[in-house]
Amino acid sequence: xQPELKLQQLRCMLAILDQGGFHAAARHLHxxxxxxxxxxxxxxxxxxxxxxxxxNGKAALTPFGQWCLPRFHELVAHHxxxxxxxxxxxxxxxxxxxxxxxxxxxxxxxxAILASFVVDYPGIxxxxxxxxxxxVAQMVLTGEVELGITSLWQPQEALSSTPLLxxxxxxxxxxDHPLAGLDRLHWRELAGYSLIRNGTSRLLVGSPAxxxxxxxxxxxxxxxxxxxxLEAGIGITTLPRLAFQEEHERLCFVPxxxxxxxxxxxxxxxxxxxxxxxxxxxxxxxxxxLGGSVA
Amino acid sequence: xQPELKLQQLRCMLAILDQGGFHAAARHLHxxxxxxxxxxxxxxxxxxxxxxxxxNGKAALTPFGQWCLPRFHELVAHHxxxxxxxxxxxxxxxxxxxxxxxxxxxxxxxxAILASFVVDYPGIxxxxxxxxxxxVAQMVLTGEVELGITSLWQPQEALSSTPLLxxxxxxxxxxDHPLAGLDRLHWRELAGYSLIRNGTSRLLVGSPAxxxxxxxxxxxxxxxxxxxxLEAGIGITTLPRLAFQEEHERLCFVPxxxxxxxxxxxxxxxxxxxxxxxxxxxxxxxxxxLGGSVA
DNA sequence: GTTGCACGGTAAGATATCCTGATCATTTTA
DNA sequence: TAAAATGATCAGGATATCTTACCGTGCAAC
Numbered sequence: 001x002q003p004e005l006k007l008q009q010l011r012c013m014l015a016i017l018d019q020g021g022f023h024a025a026a027r028h029l030h031x032x033x034x035x036x037x038x039x040x041x042x043x044x045x046x047x048x049x050x051x052x053x054x055x056n057g058k059a060a061l062t063p064f065g066q067w068c069l070p071r072f073h074e075l076v077a078h079h080x081x082x083x084x085x086x087x088x089x090x091x092x093x094x095x096x097x098x099x100x101x102x103x104x105x106x107x108x109x110x111x112a113i114l115a116s117f118v119v120d121y122p123g124i125x126x127x128x129x130x131x132x133x134x135x136v137a138q139m140v141l142t143g144e145v146e147l148g149i150t151s152l153w154q155p156q157e158a159l160s161s162t163p164l165l166x167x168x169x170x171x172x173x174x175x176d177h178p179l180a181g182l183d184r185l186h187w188r189e190l191a192g193y194s195l196i197r198n199g200t201s202r203l204l205v206g207s208p209a210x211x212x213x214x215x216x217x218x219x220x221x222x223x224x225x226x227x228x229x230l231e232a233g234i235g236i237t238t239l240p241r242l243a244f245q246e247e248h249e250r251l252c253f254v255p256x257x258x259x260x261x262x263x264x265x266x267x268x269x270x271x272x273x274x275x276x277x278x279x280x281x282x283x284x285x286x287x288x289x290l291g292g293s294v295a
Numbered sequence: 296x297q298p299e300l301k302l303q304q305l306r307c308m309l310a311i312l313d314q315g316g317f318h319a320a321a322r323h324l325h326x327x328x329x330x331x332x333x334x335x336x337x338x339x340x341x342x343x344x345x346x347x348x349x350x351n352g353k354a355a356l357t358p359f360g361q362w363c364l365p366r367f368h369e370l371v372a373h374h375x376x377x378x379x380x381x382x383x384x385x386x387x388x389x390x391x392x393x394x395x396x397x398x399x400x401x402x403x404x405x406x407a408i409l410a411s412f413v414v415d416y417p418g419i420x421x422x423x424x425x426x427x428x429x430x431v432a433q434m435v436l437t438g439e440v441e442l443g444i445t446s447l448w449q450p451q452e453a454l455s456s457t458p459l460l461x462x463x464x465x466x467x468x469x470x471d472h473p474l475a476g477l478d479r480l481h482w483r484e485l486a487g488y489s490l491i492r493n494g495t496s497r498l499l500v501g502s503p504a505x506x507x508x509x510x511x512x513x514x515x516x517x518x519x520x521x522x523x524x525l526e527a528g529i530g531i532t533t534l535p536r537l538a539f540q541e542e543h544e545r546l547c548f549v550p551x552x553x554x555x556x557x558x559x560x561x562x563x564x565x566x567x568x569x570x571x572x573x574x575x576x577x578x579x580x581x582x583x584x585l586g587g588s589v590a
Numbered sequence: 591g592t593t594g595c596a597c598g599g600t601a602a603g604a605t606a607t608c609c610t611g612a613t614c615a616t617t618t619t620a
Numbered sequence: 621t622a623a624a625a626t627g628a629t630c631a632g633g634a635t636a637t638c639t640t641a642c643c644g645t646g647c648a649a650c
Contacts, residue, residue, distance in 0.1 A: 002378040003378055004303070005377065005378055006301075006302070007299065008299070021596090021597070022597075022598060022599095023597070031638075032638065032640080033597090033598075034639075034640085037599060037600085038599095041599090042636095042637095047381055047382075048382075048385040048386075049384070049385045049572055050569060053567065053569060054598090054599095055567075058597075058598095059598085060568075062568070062569040063441070063568065063569065063570065063574070064569075064571055064572055068381060071377045071381070075373055078369075078370055079300060079370060080297065082369075083298055084297050086298075086366070087297050087298065087343075089344070090343040090359070146358070272350075272351060273355075273358070274345060274357045274358065274359075275358065276358035277359055279358070316625090316626070316627090317627060317628095318625080318627085327609065327610050328626090328628095329609080329627090329628080329629080329630090330608075330609055333609085333628095333629095347627095349628095351616095351617085353626075354626085
């Protein structure tokens with residue numbers, strides 16, 4: 001059977017040559033000189049051939065030792081490379097996180113979060129993609145991404161969720177709409193207005209306001225199209241506040257006070273599978289930025 | 296500082312995955328199961344991150360473990376490759392020998408020696424080159440070759456020589472030459488004949504026969520040319536028996552009995568530098584074939 | 591030469607490391 | 621529910637490893 005070469009012993013041999021002697025190598029490796037002698041002897045016994053010339057005072061390689069030297073050097077270098085990479089991984093100086101979020105979070109919250117993250121962890125590669133909440137949950141579930149930030153649906157066995165923040169749902173309409181000036185409103189006040197459904201409309205399901213959806217004949221999933229519709233005064237819609245693009249001059253957001261509807265946004269990850277070091281760092285980072293927002 | 300990953304521990308991790316469990320890995324590695332657990336724990340502590348998922352019964356890798364796996368596998372494979380190559384080297388299943396000999400040895404002795412050597416050590420690469428005896432010694436001295444087989448000149452400090460065989464010196468002449476029929480002859484009997492000097496003629500230096508060289512006006516170094524001269528009856532020459540090509544039909548070799556001159560052929564190698572495993576094997580092989588020839 | 595110094599090798603005891611055997615908690619299987 | 625299998629844990633003893641002290645050699649300076 002082939003011998004098991006110990007990295008420490010190989011390091012000894014390299015140090016002897018680098019430092020030019022057993023004593024110097026011992027000093028360099030913070031060992032005693034006999035330890036070096038013994039390491040070399042053991043290594044030579046394992047190999048079955050002497051590596052250093054004996055007898056004369058100085059440390060000189062045998063031809064076999066010369067043959068071994070570059071190979072040992074390469075092997076030790078390989079180890080150090082692997083070790084260093086692993087360390088970089090655990091110290092969050094390298095690695096990769098894949099995150100999925102709903103579009104509103106991706107566009108409103110993630111920019112600031114990622115901006116500060118890349119400052120703290122310059123070596124970590126980040127991939128962010130968005131999709132509707134079910135898709136996000138699915139991507140986490142399949143392992144396509146490690147983290148998901150989405151509206152918390154019904155809890156699942158295989159997914160662990162951490163609440164991050166509450167996002168109140170309101171009505172969005174043009175600034176000349178009768179509802180525009182109100183501070184808060186009851187869902188019944190919406191009766192009679194043309195309601196445009198969108199991807200977030202199912203957040204109303206299960207609430208008294210769900211009844212509104214039945215009288216809506218328009219469904220627009222694309223946010224750009226939706227805002228264009230609203231700006232054209234074609235109707236009104238409901239949106240979580242985060243999903244409302246505040247920079248639209250002609251659109252207003254009026255919170256829905258009765259019933260008070262919120263979507264709970266949380267952080268998803270798989271149960272039973274731990275996070276990669278990079279993802280764990282991202283998780284901590286996200287929670288440090290948003291974790292205080294929820295009661 | 297980066298952690299020192301022990302190969303045994305990496306092997307443990309790989310075995311756990313290969314064999315599908317700690318117990319199976321323990322059996323496969325001829326260890327107890329706790330040893331595997333502890334090796335994994337120690338490895339995880341060094342890395343600062345868990346490699347295996349805890350809690351659930353089965354052995355499953357963390358994402359970090361999955362990241363490490365191919366790297367560790369490659370590192371272990373690298374070690375095994377180096378170790379195996381070194382073993383092949385020491386077991387004389389691989390390697391290389393460079394030898395230099397005088398032409399007579401190269402053409403008369405080496406074919407048989409090398410033929411049996413390559414049978415015993417099929418993996419070893421051989422390089423054989425010839426040159427006159429001083430050149431051979433020089434090549435050994437400079438390390439250009441590890442072994443030399445040549446006529447032993449004055450012993451040198453840096454060269455260790457092992458006598459292999461005695462090669463008697465005689466006169467070579469055409470079969471119709473007056474000396475041709477003799478069994479043995481005295482150097483004085485050569486007086487009056489035209490003597491052609493050659494590369495081996497300096498073997499006479501220091502002997503009574505040296506006087507002959509002074510009356511020789513022809514020097515031919517090339518053996519082919521020399522035999523052509525002899526066959527043409529242009530003169531006679533002195534040669535060691537080994538250097539005499541016996542297959543020449545018209546040429547005779549007559550031993551020089553008085554003085555009895557021999558060239559001592561031996562095996563040269565550098566002192567202070569040990570031989571490569573392959574060269575050591577060749578040295579043993581040569582001495583087993585020729586070592587008995589000398590008293 | 592003789593002395594001093596640096597080199598590497600050796601021996602014995604201390605220390606750290608590793609492995610084992612027994613045992614436990616948990617999960618899976620029959 | 622009983623039985624088997626998984627991995628974790630702990631105390632102990634075997635093994636390996638390191639250190640301290642000492643030895644022999646070779647080289648340089650005196």
